[in-house]
Amino acid sequence: MSEPLAGRTAIVTGASRGIGLAAAAALHDAGANVVLTARTEEAARAAADSVGPRALGIGAHATDEDLARACVERTVEAFGSVDVLVNNAGTNPAYGPVLAQDHGRFAKTLDVNLWAPILWSRLVVDAWMGEHGGSIVNTASIGGLSVGPDLGIYHVSKAALIHLTKQLAIELAPSIRVNAVAPGVVRTKLAEALWKEHEGAVVERTPLARIGEPDDVGAAVLFLASSASSWITGETLVIDGGQMIGSGAAADALAARVEG
Template identity: 45%
Template sequence: MNHDNEVNARRLTGKTALVTGASRGIGLAIAQRLVAEGARVAITARKADPLAAAAASFPAGSVIFVAGKSDDPVHRAEVLSTIADEFGGLDILVNNAGINPVYGPLMGLDLDGARKMIEVNVLGTLAWIQGAYRHERLDFAARKGSVINIASVTGYTPAEGIGMYGITKAAIIHLTRTLAVELGPDIRINAVAPAVVKTQFARALYEGKEKDVEAAYPLGRLGTPEDIAGAVAYFASHDSSWVTGQTLTLDGGLLAAGGTA
Protein backbone atom coordinates (compact mmCIF):
# COMPACT_ATOMS: atom_id res chain seq x y z
CA MET A 1 0.00 0.00 0.00
CA ASN A 2 1.52 3.33 -0.95
CA HIS A 3 1.70 6.44 1.22
CA ASP A 4 -1.21 8.11 -0.62
CA ASN A 5 -3.56 5.73 1.19
CA GLU A 6 -2.75 7.54 4.42
CA VAL A 7 -3.78 11.01 3.22
CA ASN A 8 -7.40 10.66 4.31
CA ALA A 9 -6.88 7.95 6.91
CA ARG A 10 -9.95 7.27 9.06
CA ARG A 11 -12.32 9.20 6.76
CA LEU A 12 -14.48 6.04 6.60
CA THR A 13 -14.26 5.03 10.26
CA GLY A 14 -17.41 3.24 11.34
CA LYS A 15 -18.48 2.50 7.75
CA THR A 16 -18.97 -0.94 6.22
CA ALA A 17 -18.42 -1.77 2.57
CA LEU A 18 -18.85 -4.52 0.02
CA VAL A 19 -16.44 -4.76 -2.91
CA THR A 20 -17.18 -7.35 -5.59
CA GLY A 21 -14.47 -8.86 -7.78
CA ALA A 22 -11.86 -8.06 -5.14
CA SER A 23 -9.32 -10.89 -5.14
CA ARG A 24 -6.82 -8.89 -7.21
CA GLY A 25 -6.27 -5.78 -9.33
CA ILE A 26 -8.64 -2.85 -9.07
CA GLY A 27 -11.07 -4.54 -6.69
CA LEU A 28 -8.34 -5.51 -4.24
CA ALA A 29 -6.82 -2.02 -4.34
CA ILE A 30 -10.23 -0.50 -3.62
CA ALA A 31 -10.75 -2.79 -0.64
CA GLN A 32 -7.27 -1.92 0.64
CA ARG A 33 -7.97 1.79 0.33
CA LEU A 34 -11.32 1.57 2.12
CA VAL A 35 -9.75 -0.39 4.98
CA ALA A 36 -6.89 2.12 5.17
CA GLU A 37 -9.49 4.86 5.61
CA GLY A 38 -11.18 3.01 8.47
CA ALA A 39 -13.93 0.90 6.89
CA ARG A 40 -14.65 -2.75 7.47
CA VAL A 41 -14.99 -4.52 4.14
CA ALA A 42 -16.56 -7.64 2.71
CA ILE A 43 -14.87 -8.88 -0.45
CA THR A 44 -16.14 -11.34 -3.04
CA ALA A 45 -14.71 -13.08 -6.08
CA ARG A 46 -15.41 -16.19 -8.11
CA LYS A 47 -12.39 -18.28 -7.05
CA ALA A 48 -12.16 -19.22 -3.37
CA ASP A 49 -8.39 -19.72 -2.98
CA PRO A 50 -7.22 -16.37 -4.44
CA LEU A 51 -9.97 -14.61 -2.48
CA ALA A 52 -8.86 -16.24 0.78
CA ALA A 53 -5.24 -15.27 0.04
CA ALA A 54 -6.30 -11.68 -0.59
CA ALA A 55 -8.30 -11.58 2.64
CA ALA A 56 -5.29 -12.87 4.59
CA SER A 57 -3.30 -9.80 3.54
CA PHE A 58 -5.55 -7.42 5.50
CA PRO A 59 -5.31 -6.45 9.18
CA ALA A 60 -7.11 -8.91 11.44
CA GLY A 61 -10.81 -8.20 11.81
CA SER A 62 -11.02 -5.68 8.96
CA VAL A 63 -12.25 -8.00 6.19
CA ILE A 64 -14.65 -10.87 5.63
CA PHE A 65 -14.90 -12.81 2.38
CA VAL A 66 -17.41 -14.98 0.54
CA ALA A 67 -16.53 -16.69 -2.74
CA GLY A 68 -19.03 -17.14 -5.56
CA LYS A 69 -20.25 -15.93 -8.92
CA SER A 70 -21.55 -12.39 -9.11
CA ASP A 71 -24.47 -13.39 -11.32
CA ASP A 72 -25.60 -16.12 -8.91
CA PRO A 73 -28.57 -14.97 -6.78
CA VAL A 74 -27.82 -17.55 -4.09
CA HIS A 75 -24.29 -16.17 -3.74
CA ARG A 76 -25.53 -12.60 -3.58
CA ALA A 77 -28.04 -13.47 -0.87
CA GLU A 78 -25.33 -15.27 1.14
CA VAL A 79 -22.98 -12.30 0.91
CA LEU A 80 -25.58 -9.76 2.00
CA SER A 81 -26.78 -11.90 4.90
CA THR A 82 -23.20 -12.48 6.02
CA ILE A 83 -22.57 -8.72 6.02
CA ALA A 84 -25.72 -8.21 8.10
CA ASP A 85 -24.58 -10.88 10.57
CA GLU A 86 -20.96 -9.73 10.84
CA PHE A 87 -21.17 -5.96 10.36
CA GLY A 88 -24.78 -5.14 11.22
CA GLY A 89 -25.39 -3.01 8.13
CA LEU A 90 -23.98 -1.68 4.87
CA ASP A 91 -22.86 1.83 3.90
CA ILE A 92 -20.82 1.40 0.71
CA LEU A 93 -21.31 -0.91 -2.28
CA VAL A 94 -18.60 -1.09 -4.96
CA ASN A 95 -19.64 -3.00 -8.08
CA ASN A 96 -16.30 -4.05 -9.58
CA ALA A 97 -17.05 -7.60 -10.76
CA GLY A 98 -17.03 -7.84 -14.52
CA ILE A 99 -16.03 -10.16 -17.35
CA ASN A 100 -14.88 -9.90 -20.97
CA PRO A 101 -14.84 -13.44 -22.38
CA VAL A 102 -15.11 -12.48 -26.05
CA TYR A 103 -12.79 -10.55 -28.37
CA GLY A 104 -13.23 -9.34 -31.91
CA PRO A 105 -15.65 -7.34 -34.10
CA LEU A 106 -19.35 -7.37 -33.27
CA MET A 107 -20.26 -9.05 -36.55
CA GLY A 108 -18.39 -12.14 -35.43
CA LEU A 109 -19.54 -11.98 -31.81
CA ASP A 110 -20.61 -15.15 -30.05
CA LEU A 111 -24.06 -14.21 -28.77
CA ASP A 112 -23.93 -16.62 -25.83
CA GLY A 113 -20.77 -14.87 -24.65
CA ALA A 114 -22.48 -11.52 -25.13
CA ARG A 115 -25.46 -12.63 -23.04
CA LYS A 116 -23.11 -13.75 -20.28
CA MET A 117 -21.43 -10.34 -20.29
CA ILE A 118 -24.78 -8.58 -19.97
CA GLU A 119 -25.77 -10.97 -17.19
CA VAL A 120 -22.63 -10.33 -15.15
CA ASN A 121 -21.62 -6.78 -16.03
CA VAL A 122 -25.03 -5.10 -16.23
CA LEU A 123 -27.72 -7.21 -14.59
CA GLY A 124 -25.31 -8.40 -11.91
CA THR A 125 -24.54 -4.80 -11.00
CA LEU A 126 -28.24 -3.94 -10.82
CA ALA A 127 -28.95 -7.06 -8.79
CA TRP A 128 -26.34 -6.18 -6.15
CA ILE A 129 -27.90 -2.74 -5.77
CA GLN A 130 -31.40 -4.20 -5.58
CA GLY A 131 -30.24 -6.70 -2.99
CA ALA A 132 -28.61 -4.09 -0.77
CA TYR A 133 -31.61 -1.79 -1.10
CA ARG A 134 -34.16 -4.47 -0.25
CA HIS A 135 -32.31 -6.30 2.53
CA GLU A 136 -34.18 -5.64 5.74
CA ARG A 137 -31.18 -5.93 8.04
CA LEU A 138 -28.64 -3.89 6.06
CA ASP A 139 -30.46 -0.53 6.43
CA PHE A 140 -28.69 0.64 3.29
CA ALA A 141 -31.07 3.52 2.56
CA ALA A 142 -31.41 4.53 6.21
CA ARG A 143 -27.61 4.70 6.47
CA LYS A 144 -27.50 6.97 3.37
CA GLY A 145 -25.64 4.37 1.37
CA SER A 146 -23.21 5.11 -1.44
CA VAL A 147 -22.87 2.93 -4.56
CA ILE A 148 -19.84 3.17 -6.83
CA ASN A 149 -20.01 1.31 -10.14
CA ILE A 150 -16.86 0.52 -12.12
CA ALA A 151 -17.48 1.52 -15.73
CA SER A 152 -14.84 2.16 -18.43
CA VAL A 153 -13.85 4.72 -21.04
CA THR A 154 -14.96 2.04 -23.53
CA GLY A 155 -18.47 3.07 -22.48
CA TYR A 156 -17.81 6.41 -24.20
CA THR A 157 -15.68 5.56 -27.21
CA PRO A 158 -15.31 2.44 -29.38
CA ALA A 159 -12.36 0.19 -28.63
CA GLU A 160 -11.12 -2.31 -31.19
CA GLY A 161 -11.87 -5.91 -30.28
CA ILE A 162 -13.80 -5.22 -27.09
CA GLY A 163 -16.92 -3.58 -28.46
CA MET A 164 -19.38 -5.69 -26.44
CA TYR A 165 -17.50 -4.96 -23.24
CA GLY A 166 -17.83 -1.25 -24.02
CA ILE A 167 -21.54 -1.66 -24.65
CA THR A 168 -22.01 -3.18 -21.20
CA LYS A 169 -20.01 -0.33 -19.66
CA ALA A 170 -22.10 2.26 -21.50
CA ALA A 171 -25.09 0.57 -19.90
CA ILE A 172 -23.44 0.93 -16.49
CA ILE A 173 -22.98 4.66 -17.05
CA HIS A 174 -26.66 5.11 -17.89
CA LEU A 175 -27.70 2.76 -15.09
CA THR A 176 -25.78 5.00 -12.71
CA ARG A 177 -27.63 8.12 -13.85
CA THR A 178 -31.02 6.44 -13.79
CA LEU A 179 -30.63 4.99 -10.30
CA ALA A 180 -29.31 8.29 -8.97
CA VAL A 181 -32.68 9.82 -9.88
CA GLU A 182 -34.71 6.87 -8.61
CA LEU A 183 -32.91 6.36 -5.28
CA GLY A 184 -32.15 9.90 -4.19
CA PRO A 185 -32.07 11.40 -1.64
CA ASP A 186 -31.41 8.29 0.44
CA ILE A 187 -28.77 6.57 -1.72
CA ARG A 188 -26.08 8.12 -3.90
CA ILE A 189 -24.98 6.32 -7.08
CA ASN A 190 -21.78 7.28 -8.91
CA ALA A 191 -19.29 5.57 -11.20
CA VAL A 192 -15.68 5.71 -12.33
CA ALA A 193 -14.61 5.06 -15.91
CA PRO A 194 -10.95 4.02 -16.16
CA ALA A 195 -8.87 3.78 -19.32
CA VAL A 196 -6.16 1.10 -19.44
CA VAL A 197 -5.05 0.13 -15.95
CA LYS A 198 -2.07 -2.14 -15.36
CA THR A 199 -3.84 -5.27 -14.18
CA GLN A 200 -3.93 -8.90 -15.22
CA PHE A 201 -7.47 -8.33 -16.56
CA ALA A 202 -6.25 -5.64 -19.00
CA ARG A 203 -2.82 -7.03 -19.85
CA ALA A 204 -3.78 -7.91 -23.45
CA LEU A 205 -4.27 -4.18 -24.09
CA TYR A 206 -0.70 -3.19 -23.22
CA GLU A 207 1.53 -6.24 -22.83
CA GLY A 208 4.54 -6.07 -25.16
CA LYS A 209 3.63 -2.57 -26.32
CA GLU A 210 3.41 -0.59 -23.10
CA LYS A 211 5.54 2.36 -24.22
CA ASP A 212 3.51 2.78 -27.38
CA VAL A 213 0.24 2.66 -25.44
CA GLU A 214 1.50 5.13 -22.84
CA ALA A 215 2.44 7.60 -25.58
CA ALA A 216 -1.26 8.28 -26.22
CA TYR A 217 -1.76 9.48 -22.64
CA PRO A 218 -0.96 13.15 -21.88
CA LEU A 219 0.14 12.13 -18.39
CA GLY A 220 2.59 9.67 -19.94
CA ARG A 221 1.60 6.50 -18.13
CA LEU A 222 -1.10 3.89 -17.75
CA GLY A 223 -3.34 3.82 -14.73
CA THR A 224 -2.71 1.83 -11.58
CA PRO A 225 -5.28 0.11 -9.37
CA GLU A 226 -4.44 2.68 -6.68
CA ASP A 227 -5.50 5.50 -9.03
CA ILE A 228 -8.95 3.98 -9.22
CA ALA A 229 -9.11 3.21 -5.50
CA GLY A 230 -8.54 6.86 -4.58
CA ALA A 231 -11.48 8.01 -6.70
CA VAL A 232 -13.74 5.32 -5.28
CA ALA A 233 -12.82 6.35 -1.73
CA TYR A 234 -13.87 9.92 -2.55
CA PHE A 235 -17.29 8.75 -3.77
CA ALA A 236 -17.63 6.52 -0.70
CA SER A 237 -16.95 9.36 1.73
CA HIS A 238 -18.87 12.38 3.00
CA ASP A 239 -16.61 14.56 0.82
CA SER A 240 -18.90 13.68 -2.11
CA SER A 241 -22.16 14.06 -0.18
CA TRP A 242 -23.63 16.41 -2.84
CA VAL A 243 -22.57 14.26 -5.79
CA THR A 244 -24.77 11.63 -7.41
CA GLY A 245 -25.38 10.36 -10.93
CA GLN A 246 -21.83 11.21 -12.02
CA THR A 247 -19.20 9.16 -13.84
CA LEU A 248 -15.64 10.28 -13.24
CA THR A 249 -13.32 9.54 -16.17
CA LEU A 250 -9.91 8.30 -15.03
CA ASP A 251 -7.83 8.21 -18.18
CA GLY A 252 -4.65 10.24 -17.83
CA GLY A 253 -6.05 12.71 -20.37
CA LEU A 254 -6.57 10.08 -23.09
CA LEU A 255 -10.02 11.19 -24.26
CA ALA A 256 -9.13 14.88 -24.05
CA ALA A 257 -6.27 14.18 -26.46
CA GLY A 258 -8.63 12.49 -28.90
CA GLY A 259 -7.51 8.98 -28.05
CA THR A 260 -9.56 5.80 -27.75
CA ALA A 261 -9.44 3.05 -25.18
Protein backbone atom coordinates in the same frame (compact mmCIF):
# COMPACT_ATOMS: atom_id res chain seq x y z
CA MET B 1 -4.34 8.96 10.14
CA SER B 2 -7.73 10.23 8.96
CA GLU B 3 -10.40 7.53 8.89
CA PRO B 4 -13.46 9.00 7.14
CA LEU B 5 -15.12 5.59 6.87
CA ALA B 6 -14.57 4.42 10.45
CA GLY B 7 -17.54 2.30 11.53
CA ARG B 8 -18.79 1.91 7.95
CA THR B 9 -18.88 -1.31 5.95
CA ALA B 10 -18.20 -1.82 2.24
CA ILE B 11 -18.67 -4.75 -0.13
CA VAL B 12 -16.35 -4.81 -3.16
CA THR B 13 -17.20 -7.38 -5.82
CA GLY B 14 -14.37 -8.85 -7.88
CA ALA B 15 -11.71 -7.92 -5.35
CA SER B 16 -9.21 -10.78 -5.40
CA ARG B 17 -6.78 -8.66 -7.45
CA GLY B 18 -6.52 -5.55 -9.63
CA ILE B 19 -8.80 -2.56 -9.21
CA GLY B 20 -11.17 -4.29 -6.78
CA LEU B 21 -8.36 -5.25 -4.42
CA ALA B 22 -6.94 -1.71 -4.57
CA ALA B 23 -10.38 -0.23 -3.88
CA ALA B 24 -10.89 -2.58 -0.94
CA ALA B 25 -7.49 -1.62 0.48
CA ALA B 26 -8.24 2.10 0.10
CA LEU B 27 -11.60 1.73 1.85
CA HIS B 28 -9.98 -0.33 4.62
CA ASP B 29 -7.22 2.25 5.07
CA ALA B 30 -9.99 4.83 5.46
CA GLY B 31 -11.36 2.88 8.41
CA ALA B 32 -14.08 0.77 6.78
CA ASN B 33 -14.83 -2.87 7.37
CA VAL B 34 -14.51 -4.46 3.94
CA VAL B 35 -15.97 -7.58 2.34
CA LEU B 36 -14.08 -8.75 -0.75
CA THR B 37 -15.70 -11.16 -3.19
CA ALA B 38 -14.29 -13.37 -5.94
CA ARG B 39 -15.51 -16.46 -7.74
CA THR B 40 -13.82 -18.72 -5.21
CA GLU B 41 -13.83 -18.44 -1.44
CA GLU B 42 -10.11 -19.26 -1.45
CA ALA B 43 -9.17 -16.29 -3.66
CA ALA B 44 -11.47 -13.96 -1.75
CA ARG B 45 -10.03 -14.99 1.61
CA ALA B 46 -6.43 -14.67 0.43
CA ALA B 47 -7.15 -11.14 -0.78
CA ALA B 48 -8.91 -10.23 2.47
CA ASP B 49 -5.92 -11.50 4.47
CA SER B 50 -3.68 -9.19 2.45
CA VAL B 51 -5.90 -6.18 3.15
CA GLY B 52 -6.07 -6.24 6.93
CA PRO B 53 -7.90 -7.12 10.12
CA ARG B 54 -11.30 -5.66 9.20
CA ALA B 55 -11.49 -7.49 5.86
CA LEU B 56 -13.54 -10.61 5.12
CA GLY B 57 -13.32 -12.68 1.94
CA ILE B 58 -16.43 -14.38 0.59
CA GLY B 59 -16.72 -16.52 -2.53
CA ALA B 60 -19.65 -15.34 -4.68
CA HIS B 61 -19.92 -15.40 -8.46
CA ALA B 62 -21.31 -11.94 -9.21
CA THR B 63 -24.33 -13.24 -11.08
CA ASP B 64 -25.29 -16.01 -8.64
CA GLU B 65 -28.29 -14.58 -6.79
CA ASP B 66 -28.23 -17.08 -3.91
CA LEU B 67 -24.52 -16.55 -3.26
CA ALA B 68 -24.89 -12.78 -3.60
CA ARG B 69 -27.75 -12.75 -1.07
CA ALA B 70 -25.77 -14.96 1.31
CA CYS B 71 -22.79 -12.60 0.98
CA VAL B 72 -24.88 -9.55 1.84
CA GLU B 73 -26.45 -11.39 4.80
CA ARG B 74 -23.03 -12.50 6.09
CA THR B 75 -21.77 -8.92 5.77
CA VAL B 76 -24.60 -7.54 7.90
CA GLU B 77 -24.15 -10.36 10.44
CA ALA B 78 -20.40 -9.78 10.67
CA PHE B 79 -20.29 -5.98 10.65
CA GLY B 80 -23.84 -4.72 11.24
CA SER B 81 -24.34 -2.68 8.05
CA VAL B 82 -23.60 -2.28 4.32
CA ASP B 83 -22.92 1.41 3.73
CA VAL B 84 -20.90 1.11 0.53
CA LEU B 85 -21.22 -1.22 -2.46
CA VAL B 86 -18.56 -1.25 -5.16
CA ASN B 87 -19.86 -3.12 -8.22
CA ASN B 88 -16.46 -3.90 -9.65
CA ALA B 89 -16.52 -7.49 -10.97
CA GLY B 90 -16.21 -7.35 -14.73
CA THR B 91 -15.44 -9.60 -17.64
CA ASN B 92 -14.60 -9.47 -21.32
CA PRO B 93 -14.96 -12.81 -23.08
CA ALA B 94 -16.14 -11.17 -26.34
CA TYR B 95 -12.99 -9.93 -28.07
CA GLY B 96 -13.30 -8.87 -31.72
CA PRO B 97 -15.96 -7.24 -33.92
CA VAL B 98 -19.47 -7.03 -32.50
CA LEU B 99 -20.99 -8.97 -35.40
CA ALA B 100 -18.57 -11.85 -34.81
CA GLN B 101 -19.89 -12.49 -31.30
CA ASP B 102 -22.34 -15.22 -30.39
CA HIS B 103 -25.15 -14.97 -27.90
CA GLY B 104 -23.20 -16.85 -25.22
CA ARG B 105 -20.36 -14.30 -25.09
CA PHE B 106 -22.82 -11.39 -25.34
CA ALA B 107 -24.95 -12.76 -22.49
CA LYS B 108 -21.97 -13.49 -20.23
CA THR B 109 -20.59 -9.98 -20.73
CA LEU B 110 -23.91 -8.27 -20.09
CA ASP B 111 -24.73 -10.58 -17.16
CA VAL B 112 -21.53 -9.86 -15.24
CA ASN B 113 -21.01 -6.22 -16.25
CA LEU B 114 -24.61 -4.99 -16.14
CA TRP B 115 -27.02 -7.42 -14.48
CA ALA B 116 -24.77 -8.12 -11.49
CA PRO B 117 -24.63 -4.42 -10.47
CA ILE B 118 -28.45 -4.35 -10.58
CA LEU B 119 -28.69 -7.55 -8.54
CA TRP B 120 -26.18 -6.49 -5.86
CA SER B 121 -27.64 -2.99 -5.64
CA ARG B 122 -31.10 -4.44 -5.00
CA LEU B 123 -29.77 -6.78 -2.33
CA VAL B 124 -27.89 -4.07 -0.40
CA VAL B 125 -30.80 -1.64 -0.71
CA ASP B 126 -33.19 -4.26 0.68
CA ALA B 127 -30.79 -5.36 3.42
CA TRP B 128 -29.59 -1.97 4.67
CA MET B 129 -29.27 1.07 2.42
CA GLY B 130 -32.98 1.49 1.75
CA GLU B 131 -33.50 2.38 5.40
CA HIS B 132 -30.12 3.85 6.32
CA GLY B 133 -28.67 5.30 3.12
CA GLY B 134 -25.33 4.60 1.50
CA SER B 135 -23.13 4.96 -1.54
CA ILE B 136 -22.86 2.72 -4.60
CA VAL B 137 -19.87 2.94 -6.95
CA ASN B 138 -19.86 1.10 -10.29
CA THR B 139 -16.66 0.32 -12.17
CA ALA B 140 -17.36 1.37 -15.75
CA SER B 141 -14.64 2.17 -18.33
CA ILE B 142 -13.65 4.92 -20.75
CA GLY B 143 -14.71 2.30 -23.31
CA GLY B 144 -18.27 3.12 -22.23
CA LEU B 145 -17.71 6.75 -23.24
CA SER B 146 -16.12 6.17 -26.64
CA VAL B 147 -15.93 3.58 -29.41
CA GLY B 148 -13.02 1.54 -30.69
CA PRO B 149 -12.14 -1.77 -32.31
CA ASP B 150 -12.14 -5.22 -30.73
CA LEU B 151 -13.97 -4.60 -27.46
CA GLY B 152 -17.37 -3.57 -28.82
CA ILE B 153 -19.64 -5.75 -26.70
CA TYR B 154 -17.64 -4.88 -23.57
CA HIS B 155 -17.94 -1.18 -24.43
CA VAL B 156 -21.68 -1.53 -24.94
CA SER B 157 -21.95 -3.14 -21.49
CA LYS B 158 -19.96 -0.30 -19.88
CA ALA B 159 -21.96 2.40 -21.71
CA ALA B 160 -25.09 0.77 -20.36
CA LEU B 161 -23.55 0.68 -16.87
CA ILE B 162 -22.91 4.43 -17.06
CA HIS B 163 -26.54 4.95 -18.03
CA LEU B 164 -27.65 2.60 -15.25
CA THR B 165 -25.60 4.68 -12.80
CA LYS B 166 -27.65 7.76 -13.70
CA GLN B 167 -30.92 5.85 -13.62
CA LEU B 168 -30.27 4.36 -10.17
CA ALA B 169 -29.04 7.74 -8.90
CA ILE B 170 -32.50 9.13 -9.62
CA GLU B 171 -34.37 6.11 -8.32
CA LEU B 172 -32.40 5.90 -5.04
CA ALA B 173 -32.00 9.62 -4.22
CA PRO B 174 -31.78 11.32 -1.82
CA SER B 175 -30.44 8.84 0.72
CA ILE B 176 -28.33 6.66 -1.57
CA ARG B 177 -25.78 8.12 -3.98
CA VAL B 178 -24.80 6.16 -7.11
CA ASN B 179 -21.69 7.04 -9.11
CA ALA B 180 -19.21 5.34 -11.41
CA VAL B 181 -15.52 5.37 -12.14
CA ALA B 182 -14.35 5.06 -15.74
CA PRO B 183 -10.73 3.92 -15.82
CA GLY B 184 -8.49 4.07 -18.86
CA VAL B 185 -5.83 1.40 -19.36
CA VAL B 186 -4.83 0.10 -15.93
CA ARG B 187 -2.11 -2.47 -15.19
CA THR B 188 -4.30 -5.51 -14.38
CA LYS B 189 -4.78 -9.05 -15.63
CA LEU B 190 -8.08 -8.25 -17.35
CA ALA B 191 -6.46 -5.55 -19.47
CA GLU B 192 -3.19 -7.35 -20.24
CA ALA B 193 -3.95 -7.50 -23.96
CA LEU B 194 -4.14 -3.68 -23.97
CA TRP B 195 -0.77 -2.97 -22.35
CA LYS B 196 1.52 -5.95 -21.78
CA GLU B 197 3.17 -6.15 -25.19
CA HIS B 198 3.03 -2.43 -25.94
CA GLU B 199 3.08 -0.35 -22.78
CA GLY B 200 5.29 2.24 -24.48
CA ALA B 201 2.68 2.90 -27.16
CA VAL B 202 -0.04 3.35 -24.52
CA VAL B 203 2.18 5.73 -22.56
CA GLU B 204 2.77 7.78 -25.71
CA ARG B 205 -0.99 8.29 -26.06
CA THR B 206 -1.35 9.25 -22.40
CA PRO B 207 -0.79 12.91 -21.47
CA LEU B 208 0.26 11.98 -17.93
CA ALA B 209 2.87 9.67 -19.47
CA ARG B 210 2.16 6.37 -17.70
CA ILE B 211 -0.48 3.68 -17.66
CA GLY B 212 -2.81 3.52 -14.70
CA GLU B 213 -2.17 1.55 -11.54
CA PRO B 214 -4.99 -0.07 -9.56
CA ASP B 215 -4.38 2.36 -6.67
CA ASP B 216 -5.19 5.30 -8.99
CA VAL B 217 -8.71 3.91 -9.31
CA GLY B 218 -8.90 2.82 -5.67
CA ALA B 219 -8.39 6.42 -4.57
CA ALA B 220 -11.26 7.58 -6.81
CA VAL B 221 -13.55 4.85 -5.50
CA LEU B 222 -12.77 5.99 -1.94
CA PHE B 223 -13.65 9.59 -2.85
CA LEU B 224 -17.01 8.54 -4.34
CA ALA B 225 -17.75 6.21 -1.42
CA SER B 226 -17.03 8.80 1.27
CA SER B 227 -18.82 11.97 2.37
CA ALA B 228 -16.14 14.01 0.56
CA SER B 229 -18.43 13.51 -2.47
CA SER B 230 -21.70 13.97 -0.58
CA TRP B 231 -23.23 16.30 -3.22
CA ILE B 232 -22.30 14.14 -6.20
CA THR B 233 -24.61 11.51 -7.66
CA GLY B 234 -25.18 9.99 -11.09
CA GLU B 235 -21.69 11.01 -12.19
CA THR B 236 -18.94 9.06 -13.91
CA LEU B 237 -15.42 10.02 -12.90
CA VAL B 238 -12.85 9.38 -15.64
CA ILE B 239 -9.47 8.21 -14.31
CA ASP B 240 -7.23 7.78 -17.33
CA GLY B 241 -4.17 10.02 -17.16
CA GLY B 242 -5.81 12.11 -19.88
CA GLN B 243 -6.21 9.25 -22.37
CA MET B 244 -9.69 10.46 -23.38
CA ILE B 245 -8.67 14.06 -23.96
CA GLY B 246 -5.46 12.67 -25.46
CA SER B 247 -7.35 11.17 -28.37
CA GLY B 248 -7.94 13.46 -31.35
CA ALA B 249 -6.39 16.94 -31.52
CA ALA B 250 -4.78 16.76 -28.10
CA ALA B 251 -3.05 13.51 -29.10
CA ASP B 252 -1.57 15.18 -32.16
CA ALA B 253 -0.27 18.04 -30.02
CA LEU B 254 1.17 15.52 -27.57
CA ALA B 255 2.83 13.53 -30.34
CA ALA B 256 4.34 16.72 -31.76
CA ARG B 257 5.71 17.61 -28.33
CA VAL B 258 7.16 14.12 -27.85
CA GLU B 259 8.66 14.12 -31.36
CA GLY B 260 9.86 17.71 -31.07
